[in-house]
Amino acid sequence: MNRHYLIVGSGVAAVHAAKAIRDQDPDTEISILGEEEHLPYNRIKLTKGLFTDLHSEKVLIKKEKWYKDNRITVQTSTRVTNIHTDRKQVVTADGKVIHYHKLLLCMGARNRVLPVQGAGLKNVHTIRDMEDADSLKSSLESGNRIVTIGGGVQGLETAWALHEAGYEVTVVEAAPRLMARQLDETSSKMLKHTLEQSGVNVILHSGVTSITGEESVTGITLDDGSAIACDHVVYSIGIVPNTTLVKDTPIDTRSGIVVNANMETSAPHVYAAGDIAEMNGHVEGLWGGAMEQGRIAGNNMAAAEPVAYRKAVPVTFFNAFGISLFSIGDIDEARCDQSVSALENGVYTQIFVKDNTMTGAVSWEGAAASLAFKSAIETGCRLEGIDLSRSISEVMAEVKRRLQS
Numbered sequence: 001m002n003r004h005y006l007i008v009g010s011g012v013a014a015v016h017a018a019k020a021i022r023d024q025d026p027d028t029e030i031s032i033l034g035e036e037e038h039l040p041y042n043r044i045k046l047t048k049g050l051f052t053d054l055h056s057e058k059v060l061i062k063k064e065k066w067y068k069d070n071r072i073t074v075q076t077s078t079r080v081t082n083i084h085t086d087r088k089q090v091v092t093a094d095g096k097v098i099h100y101h102k103l104l105l106c107m108g109a110r111n112r113v114l115p116v117q118g119a120g121l122k123n124v125h126t127i128r129d130m131e132d133a134d135s136l137k138s139s140l141e142s143g144n145r146i147v148t149i150g151g152g153v154q155g156l157e158t159a160w161a162l163h164e165a166g167y168e169v170t171v172v173e174a175a176p177r178l179m180a181r182q183l184d185e186t187s188s189k190m191l192k193h194t195l196e197q198s199g200v201n202v203i204l205h206s207g208v209t210s211i212t213g214e215e216s217v218t219g220i221t222l223d224d225g226s227a228i229a230c231d232h233v234v235y236s237i238g239i240v241p242n243t244t245l246v247k248d249t250p251i252d253t254r255s256g257i258v259v260n261a262n263m264e265t266s267a268p269h270v271y272a273a274g275d276i277a278e279m280n281g282h283v284e285g286l287w288g289g290a291m292e293q294g295r296i297a298g299n300n301m302a303a304a305e306p307v308a309y310r311k312a313v314p315v316t317f318f319n320a321f322g323i324s325l326f327s328i329g330d331i332d333e334a335r336c337d338q339s340v341s342a343l344e345n346g347v348y349t350q351i352f353v354k355d356n357t358m359t360g361a362v363s364w365e366g367a368a369a370s371l372a373f374k375s376a377i378e379t380g381c382r383l384e385g386i387d388l389s390r391s392i393s394e395v396m397a398e399v400k401r402r403l404q405s
Contacts, residue, residue: 009106010034013274013294022297050161102301109239109275117212151178152235160320168202182327261308263297273297329360
């Protein structure tokens with residue numbers, strides 16, 4: 001019987017896994033089963049390009065021709081309801097039984113539900129898939145006031161798209177600052193100032209206790225008792241891995257599906273990757289990590305010798321409100337020996353150092369400038385002999401010289 005590599009889920013991890021399998025095995029059968037009616041697409045564009053044509057080929061991870069050229073079958077609108085690991089088969093909602101040689105689970109995650117009264121009202125939105133984005137856009141009317149809950153990357157990108165489209169936007173964040181996972185305190189204050197200068201209202205250190213309205217949203221109530229009138233609420237407060245499918249199987253789960261460094265689950269011949277995979281007690285939930293996990297899983301499903309997944313250095317690019325900044329690595333000052341910051345030629349940069357190596361960086365330069373920082377962090381470039389009291393540009397000039405030597 002021909003080997004059949006079956007991938008359940010159609011996100012970026014699935015596509016990179018399929019490519020890795022094909023690179024290892026030019027002849028085997030590869031299938032991707034996705035619940036949505038679209039070919040795998042770039043989900044990060046749902047917020048970055050909310051008011052662009054999300055149904056064009058530009059949002060696809062790979063165009064249809066690529067799948068045909070690589071003989072990879074993509075079955076859209078296909079929901080898997082059962083997995084039988086003992087028989088090496090899955091069952092779809094329409095009763096079809098599909099056998100596999102190796103199985104990869106890439107069902108991703110769903111957005112965490114807002115746990116407040118009124119979250120079920122009309123015009124309360126969260127954006128996870130194309131249908132969510134379409135639903136939000138179709139419900140908007142001129143002059144609507146919108147509250148976005150969540151001051152992380154996705155929430156702020158959504159706020160930017162709505163602001164650019166001419167809507168009145170208020171951002172509410174429970175943490176003391178915006179993008180707390182990616183930005184140092186100074187950068188976060190600069191970001192807040194930029195949003196407010198653009199006309200977006202920003203409320204920090206405030207939780208939403210309820211959403212008000214009869215049938216549709218009329219406002220929100222904050223934990224200090226204050227109220228904000230609005231016509232729509234859009235929230236982004238984290239993700240929850242989609243593990244329901246494996247609930248009654250031998251596949252171990254905690255927050256996500258538990259995998260080892262080779263992306264193997266507790267069940268033989270079954271792998272997991274992307275937002276559903278939990279390694280060392282942690283679900284990454286990052287686009288770059290999902291791509292690499294998919295590649296490693298696909299390689300290990302088909303190759304003779306497995307390769308261990310190495311967690312990538314986290315990289316975030318933020319381009320909104322006229323800002324172009326990046327955050328790389330560990331930017332937690334509590335975990336570093338020292339940090340150095342400077343405003344040079346109107347550009348703010350902060351680097352984080354531990355054991356004489358750069359562990360993180362935040363800079364308001366363009367994406368091209370990130371390459372040297374990323375390389376220094378990934379390679380553990382030593383900083384001995386570099387006077388960190390010099391300008392950031394001089395420090396990085398010496399870092400680049402060391403990287404090239």
